[in-house]
Amino acid sequence: xxxxxxxxxxxxxxxxxxxxxxxxxxxxxxxxxxxxxxxxxxxxxxxxxxxxxxxxxxxxxxxxxxxxxxxxxxxxxxxxxxxxxxxxxxxxxxxxxxxxxxxxxxxxxxxxxxxxxxxxxxxxxxxxxxxxxxxxxxxxxxxxxxxxxxxxxxxxxxxxxxxxxxxxxxxxxxxxxxxxxxxxxxxxxxxxxxxxxxxxxxxxxxxxxxxxxxxxxxxxxxxxxxxxxxxxxxxxxxxxxxxxxxxxx
Numbered sequence: 001x002x003x004x005x006x007x008x009x010x011x012x013x014x015x016x017x018x019x020x021x022x023x024x025x026x027x028x029x030x031x032x033x034x035x036x037x038x039x040x041x042x043x044x045x046x047x048x049x050x051x052x053x054x055x056x057x058x059x060x061x062x063x064x065x066x067x068x069x070x071x072x073x074x075x076x077x078x079x080x081x082x083x084x085x086x087x088x089x090x091x092x093x094x095x096x097x098x099x100x101x102x103x104x105x106x107x108x109x110x111x112x113x114x115x116x117x118x119x120x121x122x123x124x125x126x127x128x129x130x131x132x133x134x135x136x137x138x139x140x141x142x143x144x145x146x147x148x149x150x151x152x153x154x155x156x157x158x159x160x161x162x163x164x165x166x167x168x169x170x171x172x173x174x175x176x177x178x179x180x181x182x183x184x185x186x187x188x189x190x191x192x193x194x195x196x197x198x199x200x201x202x203x204x205x206x207x208x209x210x211x212x213x214x215x216x217x218x219x220x221x222x223x224x225x226x227x228x229x230x231x232x233x234x235x236x237x238x239x240x241x242x243x244x245x246x247x248x249x
Contacts, residue, residue: 096136097136101175119156126163133245136243152179155181161180163177183237219241
């Protein structure tokens with residue numbers, strides 16, 4: 001009887017988890033469809049304007065506008081595919097391997113130096129200068145770090161500061177990314193983690209509102225979660241994620 005009861009409890013928990021996954025997938029599919037319809041409609045309008053004009057100059061202007069729209073649509077599609085991949089992995093068995101988080105953060109900073117220089121932003125790494133091994137999915141962890149850095153660089157104004165840092169804390173490795181941008185008020189953090197939601201304080205900065213939601217999903221897949229607050233040193237957003245270390249110190 002005890003074994004049967006435990007089996008029933010385990011089965012019910014599995015069913016509840018499966019329902020939650022399916023519900024999130026349905027919401028994601030509906031939201032993704034809505035998000036893609038907007039830029040496609042804009043592209044159609046821009047093409048119609050070009051076709052209706054007899055002046056080459058107007059064609060050139062329309063092509064320029066279409067190019068900008070296509071760039072943003074490609075970025076949106078890439079983010080949607082990343083988010084979809086994470087949600088798909090939530091359903092299956094987690095196949096993790098040893099990952100050097102130090103290499104991921106260093107690579108993430110290095111590949112974004114040109115982007116930082118274009119806005120005269122001081123992008124740098126602080127902290128431990130040695131390998132820091134955790135268990136995880138290397139591709140997804142690279143996406144997590146990249147999205148944190150991209151988000152910071154996007155919303156930090158010109159001549160601002162973006163800092164990435166790794167810290168050892170007992171049996172854990174902590175990733176920190178902070179910036180001198182507008183930050184997020186505590187009461188709005190839960191909104192920032194919802195896919196496709198953009199806060200009012202971002203101004204005219206382009207974006208789809210997926211970056212931090214993707215960070216949250218990847219962290220959850222690695223059995224952790226991001227902590228968001230106001231940076232005491234820089235005044236902007238402060239993000240901290242704690243991972244279990246493979247080499248306890």
